[in-house]
Amino acid sequence: MNELASASEAPSPFARAANAMRAALRFTLDVALPPLCPSCRAPLGDGAGLCPNCWSKLSLIEPPYCARLGIPFTYDPGPGLLSMEAIANPPAYDRARAAVRYDDIARALVHGFKYSDRLDLAPMMGRWMARAGRELLAEADALIPVPLHWRRLWARRFNQSAALAGAISALAGPPVLHGVLQRVRATPQQVGLNKNERAENVQGAFQVPPEQKAAVSGKRLVLVDDVLTSGATVDTCARALLRARAGHVDVLVFARVVAPVRTPI
Numbered sequence: 001m002n003e004l005a006s007a008s009e010a011p012s013p014f015a016r017a018a019n020a021m022r023a024a025l026r027f028t029l030d031v032a033l034p035p036l037c038p039s040c041r042a043p044l045g046d047g048a049g050l051c052p053n054c055w056s057k058l059s060l061i062e063p064p065y066c067a068r069l070g071i072p073f074t075y076d077p078g079p080g081l082l083s084m085e086a087i088a089n090p091p092a093y094d095r096a097r098a099a100v101r102y103d104d105i106a107r108a109l110v111h112g113f114k115y116s117d118r119l120d121l122a123p124m125m126g127r128w129m130a131r132a133g134r135e136l137l138a139e140a141d142a143l144i145p146v147p148l149h150w151r152r153l154w155a156r157r158f159n160q161s162a163a164l165a166g167a168i169s170a171l172a173g174p175p176v177l178h179g180v181l182q183r184v185r186a187t188p189q190q191v192g193l194n195k196n197e198r199a200e201n202v203q204g205a206f207q208v209p210p211e212q213k214a215a216v217s218g219k220r221l222v223l224v225d226d227v228l229t230s231g232a233t234v235d236t237c238a239r240a241l242l243r244a245r246a247g248h249v250d251v252l253v254f255a256r257v258v259a260p261v262r263t264p265i
């Protein structure tokens with residue numbers, strides 16, 4: 001995403017240092033104590049991922065949904081129908097799929113994963129993503145994680161999208177292409193911006209360097225990110241890949257923001 005994290009949500013250097021210390025402490029404690037649910041902090045016993053209570057509240061995205069954008073419909077209009085958004089404002093990518101709605105539980109998972117070094121959550125999140133994106137992954141030649149700018153990568157120490165892509169690749173097969181898509185411009189956080197401002201903010205932020213164009217030419221690619229809000233980031237990434245002559249670009253995210261009611265037309 002890098003879209004939803006606000007300046008207030010993004011950790012300061014002090015918060016990062018505190019997170020690193022907490023992660024070190026957690027590692028020490030985990031040797032003696034069972035892991036905790038990343039959402040409610042309940043002990044998980046021998047389990048991993050979410051506690052049963054939070055699991056029951058997580059909102060998985062299932063069909064029926066818009067064939068193009070993957071936005072869930074309130075009733076089944078039949079196969080292949082598109083949402084109003086997909087027709088009025090079609091994205092550069094072909095199809096988008098998401099494992100869950102971005103709600104309180106999903107936010108706790110994503111924030112724990114991204115800002116508290118809970119890399120142990122990647123296999124579980126990747127499993128849900130592989131399930132949600134199975135039709136995309138069956139046809140894919142490779143996965144492309146949405147890249148971070150090097151400064152943010154340095155601060156966070158890992159790219160959450162690359163960790164998810166690695167988990168999906170291990171389950172579903174397509175290899176991860178690292179370094180093919182590059183973030184050439186650091187962009188301010190997207191929160192607080194409207195749809196047009198978000199698109200403007202990330203315009204020209206991504207490119208495929210000339211020496212990497214052969215790696216994407218004619219390929220069916222799946223862009224991987226943690227959260228989809230307006231879709232501006234993945235749309236800009238898809239445009240960069242298509243300019244480098246990628247054959248086809250789909251999008252697979254862990255969570256997406258969904259407005260309450262969607263009616264097919």
Ligand SMILES: [Zn+2]
Nearest residue numbers: 037040051054
């Ligand atoms: Zn819980």
